[in-house]
Amino acid sequence: MSVIEKGLIEVDPVVVAGWLASGEALAVDVREEAEWEVERIDGAILSPMSDFEPELFPKAGGKRLVLICAKGKRSAAVGQKLLENGVSIAYNMTGGVQ
DSSP states (O other), X not given: XXXXXXXXXXXXXXXXXXXXXXXXXEEEEOSOHHHHHHOOOTTOEEOOGGGOXXXXXXXXXXXXEEEEOSSSHHHHHHHHHHHHTTOOOEEEESSOOO
């Protein structure tokens, strides 16, 4: 894991898979629906960046909040916006869904 900036941490897909399998994380895919329909991570929920509204963003409910996109750029941007709107920590999955 590495820190992108305070509160936003990059995390390896293998670690994310373990967190999801054990119920420790909520994975939110910020890609568009068409991308999500082609390939997705089991257990992830869709919340496209184009529809981003901090107050409507899924709540992690005490779990680790993992953000996912195709390469990590959109998820990092959403993570930054969440930090600006009161989320204290979020994880950005490296490599994304390709």
